[in-house]
Amino acid sequence: MPHAPRCAPSKDTLAMNTPIRLAALSLLASLSLSAWAAAPVNPPPALENKAYLLVDFDSGKVLAESNADQALPPASLTKMMTSYIVEQALKSGRLKPTDPVRVSENAWCRGSSTESCMYLPLNSSASVIDILRGIIIQSGNDASKAVAEHLAGTETSFASTMNAEAARLGMKNTHFENATGLPAPSHLASARDLSILARAIIHDSSDYYPIYAEKEFKFNGIKQGNRNALLYTDPTVDGLKTGHTADAGYCLVASSKRSGMRLISVVMGTSSMQARADQTRALFNWGFATFENVKPLQAGVALAKGAVRFGKVDEVSVGLAQDVVATVPRGQGANIKSEVKLNPDLTGPIAQGAVLGKVVLTLDGQPYAEQPVVALEAVEEAGFFKKLWQRIKSLFA
DSSP states (O other), X not given: OOOSOSXXXXXXSOOTTBOOOGGGSOTTSOOEEOSOSSOOSSOOOOXXXXXXEEEETTTOOEEEEESTTOOBOOGGGGHHHHHHHHHHHHHHTSXXXXXXXXXXXXXXXXXOSSSXXXXXXXXXXXXXXXXXXXXXXXXXXXXXXXXXXXXXXXXXXXXXXXXXXXXXXXXXXXXXXXXXXXXXXXXXXXXXXXXXXXXXXXXXXXXXXXXXXXXXXXXXXXXXXXXXXXXXXXXXXXXXXXXXXXXXXXXXXXXXXXXXXXXXXXXXXXXXXXXXXXXXXXXHHHHHHHEEEEEEEOBTXXXXXXXXXXXXXXXXXXXXXXXXXXXXXXXXXXXXXXXXXXXXXXXXXBOTTOEEEEEEEEETTEEEEXXXXXXXXXXXXXXXXXXXXXXXXXXXX
């Protein structure tokens, strides 16, 4: 049975003493990464598609890519954004899993076999959690439209929300016109942007991410299977979304976790369902065989001490708010070196967690990555007489 859309998704110096909550240094605030210092032993597989990208989930390191920034028709990969918005509304409490979602005539599929549907009856309602499963597993256009209207009044208004979320996540080559991925002239997304969205879903929607691995869903007496073929053949794959239209070709955004390392693959514009599965499998096999994750630096450990002017104490310990995860060619983890570069003239008071500089990582002597370093403890402002004495000393320095 044919289905419509199922895919074709210095200012190096940081502001001195800027207060920052440790949680704000989230996983999705990726390290600033350079090109590989040393080329991988084996090149990535040769793939016939319009675009692809393979990225490590934890570090954000892109391992292989082709045309990754080209804006292409995403078809039902669009529904990743629709489901993400629903998941965040559930997480915030704006929606509850049992809330009823009404099916308008605009959302209704009319029993069509020409598009992907959850087959929601006209003027009926379904719970938010069933709607979410209908979007993710069955790729239901009706489910996507119904929840768009429920949240924003109209699908057009919901598309504005989708674009706002895309901008917030840093998706620079994406524009949504609808909640489904049905073809529209300016409805486009890039492989890189879709990988950003996939990382956001896995990181921000952990309570609902297991739905992406479910192989089937039954609603209204109709049982439909998940079209992600890798879910049936590779136990390490646990998501995310397929897509297809004539313009988009066959596409797949997938995630695989092996031995604690998670990779995300995006392939767009392949020639068949088999091709998108085979190409994704090839990327995963190559990525896991060629790279490994290491943690050269841990959060909360003092990496250096910085001199503080006008502070109650003369030094402050600096370290990381989160572990550094580095994705490197296998066997090269021991070659990573680090250097702390502090902002000049650290001045009290300093809040705990304030960004005071950065740590720069090198691999085989070449720049690899950098991440902010923060104050591990607060430094109170010095009293009047200590500040006066320091000013006098500075005059003679």
